[in-house]
Amino acid sequence: MAAERAAILRLEGLEKRFGGVVAADRLSLSLRAGEVLGVVGPNGAGKSTLFNLICGSIPADAGSVLLEGRDISRLAAHRRARLGISRTWQHVRLFPSLSVLDNLVMSGQSYPGESLLAALFRPPALRRAMAQMTRAAEAALEAVGMSHRAGHRVAELSYGQQKLVGLARALMNEGPVLLLDEPLAGVDPRNQITMRAIIDREAARGRAVCVIEHNIGVLRELAARMVFMFAGRAEAEGPPAAILGDPRLRRIYFGGTA
Amino acid sequence: MEYVLTILALIVLWTILSASFNLVIGFAGLLIVAQPLFYGIGAYATAAAAMFLGVPVPLAPLLGILAALLASIVLSVPCVRVSGDYLLIASIGFLLAGLQVIRNTESIGGAGGLAHIPALFEGPNRTLWFLLVSGAFAAATLWLVRWLVSGDFGRAVVAMRDDEEALAGLGRDVLRIKVFLVAVSAGCAGLAGGLYALHFQFVSPDQFELLHAAMMLACVIVGGIGSTLGPPVGAAIVIALPQLITMLEMPPAVMAAIQGMLFTGLVIAFLFLRPQGLFGSAAAVGGSRVEAK
Amino acid sequence: MMDVTVFLQIAWSSIAGSSFYVLVAVAFALYLKVTTYWNFAQAAQIGIAFYLLYALVRVLAWPAWAALGATFVVVAGFGLALEAWGMRVLRRRNSPHLTYFIFTFMVAQFAGFLLMLLGGTEPRSLVASLFMPGFLVAGVSVTAWDVEAIIVTLVLLGGIALLLSGTAAGERILAVSDNRQLAEFYGISAERTYMLASIVCAVPIVAGVWLFGTRTTFLPTTGLDLLLIATVATILGGVGSVIGAGVAALALGLMRGFSVFVVPSIWENALVYFALVLAVVFLPRGFGGLWTSLLARRRAARMSQAAATARASEAA
């Protein structure tokens, strides 16, 4: 069944070093349409770095990222997001000076308010486009059950609520790739159910979803396929049962050495 | 009376300068301190347009604005992608290199400066008229800064100051926003330069030194970095305070030194005793904000 | 076109004449390496050092060694005061980098004005006459100042290198500059180390000012000018490399010496500043960084070629 699905995002030989630390070591992976790929591995394995390389926040030392066959390795982060690579961050990173709704409003693939003409003249067309954006943002907030917090400042939210808003912000981008960095960490059980439902729903819509998670119990239910990372390498890849059953990987995960 | 009007006119020009400077360092979060060069380029281009190109005097500042704007793009397009301190260093280099070019260009007066620039207003009330016109431009600058940092575009500007990497990851073109804000800011400084040239009728490279960047910083810090009301108050204090010293009878060299110590000392005092300035919010000067590593 | 003797003469004079640039650049780069701040207040230290030396040597006629010792104490004390009452307060507040720049820059300007008030605006020098008799070595004129400058610079650089690599204090400095958190975890006080670094920096500053003042004239604004050249050198040498900054300062000195053949001297300063802008844009990690990134690019090209062949064979 996995073979029928088209690879939407392919990584080929990604490499990244931070001084002496190898954070990505010849990483080659693909994300497939409609599939949830789980990424596990001990702290410092390079999981978040993998996301940063895909979305372009940090440049790779070598290797390429292909989105639907097109090489996007040289595009800036914002161009990649506009092409439909949407993500959340491990530490959420909402904009603290803005309200919850404002955090969402400008996070779509396009944002009419960004144009320089709009900055200077605020034409009526802008107002109409923005009204539409606001409706989309309200819908995304509704989906994560945070509508009642729309006008609040980020600082007034609990950490778990911020994670939900972070997910809603990523949902504003309706592109083919969704990258979620530890979406469940710090979220209470009731909201975890909401999150999981959304992840399932987005995959069912045909998006390629990639989830980094330390909560392996949840991830094995969500993900059809898993990658185990260690020291910047993809140590193993396969169905969750195979990955989680491998005693060597368990030793790495819990012992921290190979 | 004439003296007071002249001081007021300077305060008004420095309001334009510091408000637009604040747009870059306070709102865009960019450490670009080449503002005196944009001011100088505006002044020189305006003077040159009026003197050598036959542009009607009231229209000459348009060329000043344009020249400053273009100069800012030359600096910002290659430089805004480097961050923080590097940008600061590059902008200092750009300022000093630009001044050196002006000093070495004899056709615009070289190091000696350019004199006999035609005046915007003639007659006994020229300072009053000038004050009114530049006051209107200063009000327009304050309004423009407010306009840009509020509304739909301003939302992106605020988010950029909070976390520009996240904003870029969400699809917003951070570089373009920065280049735009720097260009607007430089254009305003160019306008101030044009107005200055057409009233004081003499410009020289010594008026646009790194020292003047320090003075603009002083206006912004005293008024409150990242506030829209701070710059005029900061400009008033930084320009007017040294004038009080001139009441005392002192040799000019001594006076210049004391005036300089006064405004730099004021900034240092504000940095430690009231870092948010008179009107700013604490958020803009750190406190809780942690530099992303 | 340019005969060998002229070439050697210019090379020799520029190497000797670079000595104070090298020393100031090393102080600037060392402070940056340890604390991550561009310390423009070192311009104030330079200014204080010069005018104090001037007062002690020219006005009070102290012997050079006593004047240098006293000046070192004052300049190092000033650095310590700046750390304790300035930088440390800002660090406690978690201030953004902009604030450190404004603070150190304003201190430099303030000191410039203060020295202008005390010392006037006329150029001054530490010796009564700047004329230096030379002796000929293979047709090249060598002065006592040249020899002194080169020896002092080499000795101080060697001393700093020894301090950093061979002593416990140097180990602490390097540990904090590598990773402040980790160093503190191992019980090294970062604040104390910053203080130590600012004392160490006072040595090349005072020596550099001495050499500068015995060769040419000084103005209240000279401190910032020297520091700007140090900044260019630090960037060209690669931030984090103290030796790199020193070498780059030497290279800048040579470039200025030889540039007279290429550009008129009025463009010399402009050239340095343009070099600064270009260095930041194209070589933000200095020439060392250029080398590493070239290597990385070559490797990346090989990788993507390999990937392309793999894809092609997969398709076939």
Ligand SMILES: Nc1ncnc2c1ncn2[C@@H]1O[C@H](COP(=O)(O)OP(=O)(O)OP(=O)(O)O)[C@@H](O)[C@H]1O
């Ligand atoms: N911007 C950076 N600069 C320097 N080092 C970095 C940077 N980002 C990551 N690293 C280093 O790269 C390694 C991989 O980090 P990464 O954040 O990708 O790990 P992770 O697998 O997400 O870990 P965790 O489970 O703790 O989130 C770590 O050693 C980290 O310190």
Ligand SMILES: [Mg+2]
């Ligand atoms: Mg992580």
